[in-house]
Amino acid sequence: MAETFDTIIMGGGLAGLSLSIQLAEAGRQVVVFERNKYPFHRVCGEYVAMESWQYLQRIGMPLSAMQLPVINKLQVSTLRGKVLTHTLDPGGFGISRYLLDATLAAIARSKGVNLMEQCKVEDCEWQGNGFSVMAGGKILFGKTAVGAFGKRSNLDKKLHRNMQPNTSLTDSNWVGVKYHISSDLPAEVIQLHNFDGGYCGLSKVEGSAYCLCYLTKAGNLKKFDGDIRKMEEHLLAKNPFLARIFSMRSAFLVKDPITISQVNFGRKLPVENNILMLGDAAGLVAPLCGNGMSMALHAASICFHLLEDYLSGKINRLELEKNYADSWKKLFSIRLKAGKVLQPLLVNSRLANPAVTMLKFLPGITGKIISLTHGKSF
Numbered sequence: 001m002a003e004t005f006d007t008i009i010m011g012g013g014l015a016g017l018s019l020s021i022q023l024a025e026a027g028r029q030v031v032v033f034e035r036n037k038y039p040f041h042r043v044c045g046e047y048v049a050m051e052s053w054q055y056l057q058r059i060g061m062p063l064s065a066m067q068l069p070v071i072n073k074l075q076v077s078t079l080r081g082k083v084l085t086h087t088l089d090p091g092g093f094g095i096s097r098y099l100l101d102a103t104l105a106a107i108a109r110s111k112g113v114n115l116m117e118q119c120k121v122e123d124c125e126w127q128g129n130g131f132s133v134m135a136g137g138k139i140l141f142g143k144t145a146v147g148a149f150g151k152r153s154n155l156d157k158k159l160h161r162n163m164q165p166n167t168s169l170t171d172s173n174w175v176g177v178k179y180h181i182s183s184d185l186p187a188e189v190i191q192l193h194n195f196d197g198g199y200c201g202l203s204k205v206e207g208s209a210y211c212l213c214y215l216t217k218a219g220n221l222k223k224f225d226g227d228i229r230k231m232e233e234h235l236l237a238k239n240p241f242l243a244r245i246f247s248m249r250s251a252f253l254v255k256d257p258i259t260i261s262q263v264n265f266g267r268k269l270p271v272e273n274n275i276l277m278l279g280d281a282a283g284l285v286a287p288l289c290g291n292g293m294s295m296a297l298h299a300a301s302i303c304f305h306l307l308e309d310y311l312s313g314k315i316n317r318l319e320l321e322k323n324y325a326d327s328w329k330k331l332f333s334i335r336l337k338a339g340k341v342l343q344p345l346l347v348n349s350r351l352a353n354p355a356v357t358m359l360k361f362l363p364g365i366t367g368k369i370i371s372l373t374h375g376k377s378f
Contacts, residue, residue: 002139005029007028007030007146009030011153014101015297017032021060021107032113032114033121043258045201045211046094049090051375051378053377071189072188073091073186075190077193079238086370088370099205121155131274133145145274152262174215175217176214176260177258178211178257179254180252182208182209193239195214196349200242269325279299302331
Protein backbone atom coordinates (compact mmCIF):
# COMPACT_ATOMS: atom_id res chain seq x y z
CA MET A 1 0.00 0.00 0.00
CA ALA A 2 1.12 3.53 -0.73
CA GLU A 3 2.32 5.60 2.22
CA THR A 4 -0.52 7.91 3.33
CA PHE A 5 -0.32 11.54 4.44
CA ASP A 6 -2.91 14.04 5.59
CA THR A 7 -1.50 16.59 3.15
CA ILE A 8 0.96 16.37 0.26
CA ILE A 9 2.53 19.73 -0.61
CA MET A 10 4.13 20.09 -4.04
CA GLY A 11 6.71 22.87 -3.75
CA GLY A 12 8.90 24.02 -0.86
CA GLY A 13 8.80 27.79 -1.18
CA LEU A 14 7.31 30.23 1.31
CA ALA A 15 3.74 29.03 0.93
CA GLY A 16 4.50 25.32 1.01
CA LEU A 17 6.92 25.49 3.94
CA SER A 18 4.82 27.80 6.11
CA LEU A 19 1.71 25.69 5.53
CA SER A 20 3.59 22.50 6.39
CA ILE A 21 4.80 24.00 9.68
CA GLN A 22 1.25 24.88 10.75
CA LEU A 23 -0.09 21.44 9.81
CA ALA A 24 2.73 19.62 11.59
CA GLU A 25 2.15 21.70 14.73
CA ALA A 26 -1.50 20.58 14.57
CA GLY A 27 -0.35 16.94 14.55
CA ARG A 28 -0.91 16.25 10.84
CA GLN A 29 1.27 13.98 8.72
CA VAL A 30 2.74 16.18 6.00
CA VAL A 31 5.20 15.69 3.17
CA VAL A 32 6.73 18.52 1.12
CA PHE A 33 8.43 17.91 -2.23
CA GLU A 34 11.08 20.40 -3.34
CA ARG A 35 13.08 19.89 -6.52
CA ASN A 36 16.09 21.88 -5.21
CA LYS A 37 18.30 21.52 -2.14
CA TYR A 38 18.33 24.16 0.59
CA PRO A 39 19.80 26.72 0.79
CA PHE A 40 19.44 28.10 -2.73
CA HIS A 41 18.61 31.36 -4.46
CA ARG A 42 15.34 32.20 -6.21
CA VAL A 43 14.47 35.01 -8.62
CA CYS A 44 12.54 37.27 -6.26
CA GLY A 45 12.41 40.92 -5.23
CA GLU A 46 13.03 39.98 -1.57
CA TYR A 47 10.84 42.71 -0.06
CA VAL A 48 8.30 41.34 2.44
CA ALA A 49 5.40 43.55 3.49
CA MET A 50 5.12 44.19 7.23
CA GLU A 51 1.69 42.52 7.21
CA SER A 52 3.53 39.16 7.32
CA TRP A 53 5.77 39.93 10.32
CA GLN A 54 3.51 38.61 13.08
CA TYR A 55 2.59 35.48 11.11
CA LEU A 56 6.21 34.57 10.41
CA GLN A 57 7.13 35.02 14.05
CA ARG A 58 4.18 32.83 15.13
CA ILE A 59 5.43 29.92 13.03
CA GLY A 60 8.95 30.21 14.42
CA MET A 61 10.90 32.75 12.34
CA PRO A 62 13.11 34.74 14.78
CA LEU A 63 12.68 37.99 12.84
CA SER A 64 13.22 40.30 15.80
CA ALA A 65 16.67 38.80 16.41
CA MET A 66 17.78 38.83 12.77
CA GLN A 67 18.56 42.57 12.46
CA LEU A 68 16.76 42.88 9.14
CA PRO A 69 16.46 46.22 7.32
CA VAL A 70 13.13 48.00 7.73
CA ILE A 71 11.97 49.52 4.42
CA ASN A 72 9.59 52.48 4.68
CA LYS A 73 10.19 54.56 1.55
CA LEU A 74 9.53 54.02 -2.15
CA GLN A 75 11.49 55.66 -4.95
CA VAL A 76 10.46 55.35 -8.60
CA SER A 77 12.52 56.68 -11.52
CA THR A 78 11.85 56.91 -15.25
CA LEU A 79 14.04 56.63 -18.31
CA ARG A 80 14.36 60.43 -18.40
CA GLY A 81 15.52 60.58 -14.79
CA LYS A 82 12.26 61.79 -13.26
CA VAL A 83 11.99 60.61 -9.65
CA LEU A 84 9.02 60.03 -7.33
CA THR A 85 9.65 59.46 -3.61
CA HIS A 86 6.89 58.48 -1.19
CA THR A 87 6.48 56.99 2.27
CA LEU A 88 5.58 53.30 2.46
CA ASP A 89 3.05 52.73 5.22
CA PRO A 90 3.29 50.29 6.94
CA GLY A 91 6.21 49.30 4.70
CA GLY A 92 8.13 46.08 4.94
CA PHE A 93 11.49 44.45 5.55
CA GLY A 94 14.24 42.92 3.44
CA ILE A 95 15.42 39.32 3.60
CA SER A 96 16.91 37.07 0.93
CA ARG A 97 15.02 34.00 -0.18
CA TYR A 98 18.31 32.11 0.40
CA LEU A 99 18.02 32.80 4.13
CA LEU A 100 14.23 32.89 4.48
CA ASP A 101 13.50 29.59 2.74
CA ALA A 102 16.37 27.76 4.44
CA THR A 103 15.24 28.96 7.88
CA LEU A 104 11.64 27.89 7.23
CA ALA A 105 12.89 24.52 5.96
CA ALA A 106 14.85 23.98 9.20
CA ILE A 107 11.76 24.88 11.25
CA ALA A 108 9.64 22.47 9.19
CA ARG A 109 12.07 19.61 9.79
CA SER A 110 12.15 20.35 13.53
CA LYS A 111 8.33 20.08 13.61
CA GLY A 112 8.36 16.65 11.96
CA VAL A 113 7.57 17.61 8.36
CA ASN A 114 8.77 15.03 5.81
CA LEU A 115 10.82 17.38 3.63
CA MET A 116 11.88 15.67 0.41
CA GLU A 117 14.60 17.75 -1.26
CA GLN A 118 15.81 17.28 -4.83
CA CYS A 119 12.61 15.38 -5.50
CA LYS A 120 10.41 16.28 -8.43
CA VAL A 121 6.68 15.54 -8.50
CA GLU A 122 5.86 13.76 -11.73
CA ASP A 123 2.10 13.44 -11.44
CA CYS A 124 -0.85 14.12 -9.12
CA GLU A 125 -4.26 12.54 -9.67
CA TRP A 126 -7.54 12.92 -7.80
CA GLN A 127 -8.85 9.47 -6.86
CA GLY A 128 -12.27 10.48 -5.53
CA ASN A 129 -11.26 10.19 -1.88
CA GLY A 130 -7.77 11.65 -2.04
CA PHE A 131 -4.74 12.04 -4.28
CA SER A 132 -2.26 9.66 -5.81
CA VAL A 133 1.08 11.45 -6.20
CA MET A 134 4.09 10.09 -8.05
CA ALA A 135 7.44 11.57 -6.99
CA GLY A 136 10.98 10.23 -6.85
CA GLY A 137 9.90 6.92 -8.33
CA LYS A 138 7.37 6.33 -5.53
CA ILE A 139 3.60 6.62 -5.29
CA LEU A 140 2.11 8.25 -2.20
CA PHE A 141 -1.47 8.87 -1.14
CA GLY A 142 -2.69 12.14 0.31
CA LYS A 143 -6.06 12.96 1.83
CA THR A 144 -5.45 16.50 0.54
CA ALA A 145 -2.97 17.98 -1.94
CA VAL A 146 -1.60 21.50 -2.28
CA GLY A 147 0.18 23.02 -5.27
CA ALA A 148 2.87 25.49 -4.21
CA PHE A 149 5.22 24.99 -7.13
CA GLY A 150 5.77 28.62 -8.11
CA LYS A 151 5.59 30.60 -11.33
CA ARG A 152 6.25 27.79 -13.76
CA SER A 153 6.25 24.02 -13.39
CA ASN A 154 5.97 20.87 -15.46
CA LEU A 155 2.89 20.15 -13.34
CA ASP A 156 0.99 23.01 -14.97
CA LYS A 157 1.11 21.14 -18.24
CA LYS A 158 0.58 17.75 -16.61
CA LEU A 159 -2.56 19.04 -14.89
CA HIS A 160 -3.80 20.60 -18.16
CA ARG A 161 -4.07 24.03 -16.57
CA ASN A 162 -5.52 26.51 -19.05
CA MET A 163 -3.78 29.77 -18.13
CA GLN A 164 -5.56 32.53 -20.01
CA PRO A 165 -3.24 35.37 -21.11
CA ASN A 166 -3.50 38.69 -19.33
CA THR A 167 -4.38 41.00 -22.21
CA SER A 168 -3.70 44.15 -20.18
CA LEU A 169 0.01 43.31 -20.26
CA THR A 170 1.73 43.90 -23.58
CA ASP A 171 3.66 40.64 -23.64
CA SER A 172 2.81 37.23 -22.22
CA ASN A 173 6.42 36.08 -21.96
CA TRP A 174 8.79 37.68 -19.45
CA VAL A 175 12.30 37.07 -18.14
CA GLY A 176 13.35 37.65 -14.53
CA VAL A 177 16.97 38.34 -13.53
CA LYS A 178 18.41 38.70 -10.00
CA TYR A 179 21.77 39.66 -8.48
CA HIS A 180 22.99 40.46 -5.00
CA ILE A 181 25.23 43.54 -4.92
CA SER A 182 27.18 45.57 -2.40
CA SER A 183 26.07 49.20 -2.19
CA ASP A 184 25.77 52.30 -0.01
CA LEU A 185 22.17 52.96 -1.08
CA PRO A 186 19.76 53.97 1.71
CA ALA A 187 18.73 50.82 3.57
CA GLU A 188 15.20 52.08 4.22
CA VAL A 189 14.33 52.68 0.54
CA ILE A 190 13.02 50.27 -2.08
CA GLN A 191 13.74 51.58 -5.58
CA LEU A 192 11.95 50.85 -8.85
CA HIS A 193 13.66 52.01 -12.03
CA ASN A 194 11.91 52.02 -15.42
CA PHE A 195 13.55 51.06 -18.70
CA ASP A 196 12.03 50.31 -22.09
CA GLY A 197 10.02 47.12 -21.73
CA GLY A 198 10.73 46.45 -18.07
CA TYR A 199 11.67 47.70 -14.63
CA CYS A 200 14.32 46.98 -12.01
CA GLY A 201 13.95 46.85 -8.22
CA LEU A 202 16.66 47.49 -5.62
CA SER A 203 16.31 46.90 -1.90
CA LYS A 204 18.42 45.98 1.13
CA VAL A 205 18.47 42.44 2.50
CA GLU A 206 20.41 40.96 5.43
CA GLY A 207 24.08 41.73 6.02
CA SER A 208 25.64 44.19 3.59
CA ALA A 209 23.86 42.88 0.49
CA TYR A 210 21.20 44.47 -1.71
CA CYS A 211 18.83 42.61 -3.99
CA LEU A 212 18.81 43.78 -7.60
CA CYS A 213 16.00 42.11 -9.51
CA TYR A 214 14.45 43.09 -12.82
CA LEU A 215 11.67 41.93 -15.09
CA THR A 216 11.82 42.43 -18.84
CA LYS A 217 9.99 41.30 -21.94
CA ALA A 218 11.58 38.22 -23.45
CA GLY A 219 11.76 40.14 -26.73
CA ASN A 220 14.29 42.54 -25.19
CA LEU A 221 16.69 39.72 -24.46
CA LYS A 222 16.16 38.30 -27.94
CA LYS A 223 17.22 41.65 -29.46
CA PHE A 224 20.60 41.19 -27.79
CA ASP A 225 20.96 37.53 -28.87
CA GLY A 226 20.33 36.27 -25.34
CA ASP A 227 23.29 38.21 -23.93
CA ILE A 228 22.14 39.51 -20.52
CA ARG A 229 25.26 41.62 -19.94
CA LYS A 230 24.87 43.35 -23.29
CA MET A 231 21.16 44.02 -22.64
CA GLU A 232 21.98 45.59 -19.29
CA GLU A 233 24.67 47.83 -20.75
CA HIS A 234 22.71 48.99 -23.78
CA LEU A 235 19.08 48.91 -22.61
CA LEU A 236 18.77 49.08 -18.82
CA ALA A 237 21.62 51.58 -18.54
CA LYS A 238 19.65 54.15 -20.52
CA ASN A 239 18.05 54.93 -17.18
CA PRO A 240 20.66 57.16 -15.43
CA PHE A 241 20.13 55.47 -12.07
CA LEU A 242 20.68 52.01 -13.54
CA ALA A 243 23.64 53.28 -15.56
CA ARG A 244 25.46 54.03 -12.30
CA ILE A 245 24.60 50.62 -10.85
CA PHE A 246 25.71 48.60 -13.88
CA SER A 247 28.91 50.63 -14.26
CA MET A 248 30.09 49.24 -10.90
CA ARG A 249 30.38 45.55 -11.76
CA SER A 250 32.96 45.09 -8.99
CA ALA A 251 30.13 45.62 -6.49
CA PHE A 252 28.20 42.60 -7.83
CA LEU A 253 28.57 39.77 -5.33
CA VAL A 254 28.04 37.13 -8.03
CA LYS A 255 29.28 37.19 -11.61
CA ASP A 256 26.32 35.38 -13.13
CA PRO A 257 22.73 36.21 -12.16
CA ILE A 258 19.91 33.88 -11.17
CA THR A 259 17.36 33.85 -14.01
CA ILE A 260 13.93 32.56 -14.87
CA SER A 261 12.32 32.59 -18.29
CA GLN A 262 8.84 32.03 -19.71
CA VAL A 263 7.21 33.94 -16.86
CA ASN A 264 3.55 34.30 -17.76
CA PHE A 265 1.00 36.55 -16.06
CA GLY A 266 -1.90 34.55 -17.45
CA ARG A 267 -4.95 34.02 -15.27
CA LYS A 268 -4.82 31.02 -12.95
CA LEU A 269 -7.34 29.57 -10.53
CA PRO A 270 -6.85 28.97 -6.78
CA VAL A 271 -8.39 25.48 -7.05
CA GLU A 272 -7.80 23.19 -10.02
CA ASN A 273 -8.18 19.43 -10.34
CA ASN A 274 -9.29 19.44 -6.67
CA ILE A 275 -5.82 20.76 -5.70
CA LEU A 276 -5.57 23.92 -3.55
CA MET A 277 -3.07 26.29 -5.16
CA LEU A 278 -0.82 28.61 -3.15
CA GLY A 279 1.50 31.48 -4.02
CA ASP A 280 2.44 32.02 -7.64
CA ALA A 281 0.79 28.71 -8.57
CA ALA A 282 -2.56 30.35 -7.72
CA GLY A 283 -1.94 33.66 -9.47
CA LEU A 284 1.17 35.61 -10.40
CA VAL A 285 0.91 39.20 -9.23
CA ALA A 286 2.81 42.00 -10.95
CA PRO A 287 5.98 42.37 -8.83
CA LEU A 288 5.85 46.13 -8.45
CA CYS A 289 2.49 46.01 -6.72
CA GLY A 290 3.05 42.75 -5.49
CA ASN A 291 4.04 41.71 -2.11
CA GLY A 292 3.80 38.33 -3.75
CA MET A 293 5.63 36.81 -0.79
CA SER A 294 3.07 38.18 1.67
CA MET A 295 0.26 36.92 -0.54
CA ALA A 296 1.82 33.45 -0.50
CA LEU A 297 2.15 33.48 3.28
CA HIS A 298 -1.39 34.80 3.81
CA ALA A 299 -2.81 32.15 1.48
CA ALA A 300 -0.98 29.47 3.49
CA SER A 301 -2.57 30.84 6.66
CA ILE A 302 -6.15 30.65 5.36
CA CYS A 303 -5.46 27.30 3.67
CA PHE A 304 -4.27 25.80 6.96
CA HIS A 305 -7.48 26.64 8.82
CA LEU A 306 -9.66 25.22 6.04
CA LEU A 307 -7.57 22.04 5.75
CA GLU A 308 -7.88 21.57 9.50
CA ASP A 309 -11.66 21.90 9.27
CA TYR A 310 -11.76 19.37 6.44
CA LEU A 311 -9.41 16.84 8.05
CA SER A 312 -11.38 17.16 11.30
CA GLY A 313 -14.65 16.44 9.48
CA LYS A 314 -16.15 19.88 10.08
CA ILE A 315 -16.56 20.62 6.35
CA ASN A 316 -16.78 18.41 3.26
CA ARG A 317 -14.63 18.43 0.12
CA LEU A 318 -16.89 20.81 -1.82
CA GLU A 319 -16.95 23.25 1.08
CA LEU A 320 -13.16 23.07 1.40
CA GLU A 321 -12.59 23.97 -2.24
CA LYS A 322 -15.30 26.63 -2.43
CA ASN A 323 -14.33 28.31 0.83
CA TYR A 324 -10.67 28.45 -0.16
CA ALA A 325 -11.39 29.84 -3.64
CA ASP A 326 -13.77 32.45 -2.21
CA SER A 327 -11.32 33.50 0.51
CA TRP A 328 -8.44 33.74 -1.97
CA LYS A 329 -10.39 35.95 -4.36
CA LYS A 330 -11.69 38.16 -1.54
CA LEU A 331 -8.19 38.74 -0.18
CA PHE A 332 -6.18 39.15 -3.37
CA SER A 333 -8.42 40.17 -6.28
CA ILE A 334 -7.83 43.89 -5.66
CA ARG A 335 -4.05 43.42 -5.70
CA LEU A 336 -4.21 41.48 -8.93
CA LYS A 337 -6.39 44.16 -10.52
CA ALA A 338 -4.00 46.88 -9.30
CA GLY A 339 -1.15 45.01 -10.94
CA LYS A 340 -2.94 44.94 -14.27
CA VAL A 341 -3.18 48.73 -14.17
CA LEU A 342 0.18 49.62 -12.63
CA GLN A 343 2.55 47.28 -14.42
CA PRO A 344 1.98 48.64 -17.95
CA LEU A 345 2.60 52.18 -16.62
CA LEU A 346 6.08 51.25 -15.45
CA VAL A 347 6.95 48.91 -18.32
CA ASN A 348 6.05 51.46 -21.00
CA SER A 349 8.68 54.21 -20.83
CA ARG A 350 6.41 56.63 -22.70
CA LEU A 351 3.74 56.26 -20.01
CA ALA A 352 6.09 56.12 -17.02
CA ASN A 353 7.38 59.68 -17.34
CA PRO A 354 3.98 61.49 -17.36
CA ALA A 355 2.67 59.11 -14.69
CA VAL A 356 5.54 59.86 -12.30
CA THR A 357 5.33 63.59 -13.06
CA MET A 358 1.62 63.64 -12.24
CA LEU A 359 1.90 61.54 -9.07
CA LYS A 360 4.63 63.80 -7.67
CA PHE A 361 1.96 66.51 -7.36
CA LEU A 362 -0.75 64.15 -6.10
CA PRO A 363 0.67 62.50 -2.97
CA GLY A 364 -2.81 61.49 -1.81
CA ILE A 365 -3.37 59.40 -4.92
CA THR A 366 0.13 57.92 -4.61
CA GLY A 367 -0.65 56.88 -1.05
CA LYS A 368 -3.92 55.32 -2.15
CA ILE A 369 -2.15 53.31 -4.86
CA ILE A 370 0.39 52.04 -2.34
CA SER A 371 -2.40 51.03 0.05
CA LEU A 372 -3.89 48.84 -2.70
CA THR A 373 -0.68 46.83 -2.84
CA HIS A 374 -0.45 46.13 0.90
CA GLY A 375 -2.81 44.24 3.18
CA LYS A 376 -3.57 44.02 6.88
CA SER A 377 -1.59 41.96 9.36
CA PHE A 378 -2.75 38.36 9.66
